[in-house]
Amino acid sequence: MSSGSATAQPVRAHAHRTLPLRVGTRGSPLALWQTRTFLERVLHFCPVLRNARAFEEHVIATSGDRIQDKRLADIGGKGLFAKEIHEALLDGRIDFAVHSLKDLETEMPPGIVLACAMKREDARDALVLGPGAGELVEGDPYGTVPAGALIGTASLRRQAQLLHARPDLRVEMIRGNVGSRLGKLESGAFHGTLLALAGLRRLGLEHHASVVLDADTMVPAAGQGIVGITVREADGELRELLGGIEDREARAVSRAERALLAALDGSCRTPIGGHARLLPDGRLHLTGLVARPDGSFLLKRSLHGDTADAERLGMELGDSLRADSPADIFG
Numbered sequence: 396m397s398s399g400s401a402t403a404q405p406v407r408a409h410a411h412r413t414l415p416l417r418v419g420t421r422g423s424p425l426a427l428w429q430t431r432t433f434l435e436r437v438l439h440f441c442p443v444l445r446n447a448r449a450f451e452e453h454v455i456a457t458s459g460d461r462i463q464d465k466r467l468a469d470i471g472g473k474g475l476f477a478k479e480i481h482e483a484l485l486d487g488r489i490d491f492a493v494h495s496l497k498d499l500e501t502e503m504p505p506g507i508v509l510a511c512a513m514k515r516e517d518a519r520d521a522l523v524l525g526p527g528a529g530e531l532v533e534g535d536p537y538g539t540v541p542a543g544a545l546i547g548t549a550s551l552r553r554q555a556q557l558l559h560a561r562p563d564l565r566v567e568m569i570r571g572n573v574g575s576r577l578g579k580l581e582s583g584a585f586h587g588t589l590l591a592l593a594g595l596r597r598l599g600l601e602h603h604a605s606v607v608l609d610a611d612t613m614v615p616a617a618g619q620g621i622v623g624i625t626v627r628e629a630d631g632e633l634r635e636l637l638g639g640i641e642d643r644e645a646r647a648v649s650r651a652e653r654a655l656l657a658a659l660d661g662s663c664r665t666p667i668g669g670h671a672r673l674l675p676d677g678r679l680h681l682t683g684l685v686a687r688p689d690g691s692f693l694l695k696r697s698l699h700g701d702t703a704d705a706e707r708l709g710m711e712l713g714d715s716l717r718a719d720s721p722a723d724i725f726g
């Protein structure tokens with residue numbers, strides 16, 4: 396598929412297509428926000444859809460939504476936020492689906508492809524501290540976190556990087572959507588938590604962020620901040636329509652980050668970070684990280700290269716990180 400930019404050719408009329416187009420989405424406030432924002436984008440690029448009742452939202456509960464008391468790593472990994480949505484797509488109950496790219500497995504099930512990636516929201520993580528946190532310490536991202544504090548997170552990537560920097564902290568599992576996590580924090584169950592800034596911002600909750608962690612301090616997850624759209628491989632018409640909306644930069648960085656993740660092929664118990672950005676000269680800069688969940692080992696490396704080689708760059712960095720990690724990391 397061509398990598399259409401935001402200024403892509405006008406999308407052809409799709410009058411012969413049966414409307415409404417049925418869009419699959421999870422039901423969390425964040426998922427619904429992302430879906431509605433994406434649909435507005437489609438209408439912007441495809442005015443012919445504006446008059447009809449163009450879309451029908453199908454909220455699909457996924458295993459990841461239903462099982463709230465366990466780490467994803469212990470119940471089969473990130474694919475669980477997409478499994479039931481993939482099934483609905485393959486069964487023809489929906490026509491396309493909107494996901495957080497970071498929740499999508501690197502290898503799509505047969506018959507499903509990524510149609511496009513939306514412009515990235517800020518990829519960084521934020522530290523959210525509960526009532527009673529101290530003053531921000533200049534130059535020290537974790538300076539406000541009291542010694543021995545309890546931090547709630549279900550992400551092994553965040554846990555490993557946090558404990559590597561602050562071995563004195565304690566980490567406990569906390570899942571649930573962004574709102575419920577903030578609620579637990581307010582109730583005093585934890586001193587702090589780590590959340591994607593993108594999610595907070597989209598929900599109008601950015602003011603809860605105590606510290607925004609730069610991507611070097613806390614390497615984000617591959618695809619964090621990017622919304623990705625899945626479609627049936629055989630649906631050429633919809634692939635063309637949605638592909639025309641793709642953000643070029645998001646496509647390049649997500650290809651590099653997802654290739655890195657695929658090359659590392661860690662189990663979902665391996666803390667892995669991946670973050671790519673475009674340099675001012677147009678080249679792609681990719682940082683990758685692997686660690687032990689307790690932070691006792693952490694390896695971080697960067698590479699840069701041609702945007703056209705995004706995938707090769709990701710694979711190369713993944714291979715190099717894997718080669719220099721102790722055996723237990725990928726065991």
Ligand SMILES: NCc1[nH]cc(CCC(=O)O)c1CC(=O)O
Nearest residue numbers: 495498590591593594619620621
């Ligand atoms: N795993 C949950 C999830 N999936 C996507 C986001 C945030 C939005 C994004 O990364 O685009 C979040 C919440 C979080 O990690 O704080």
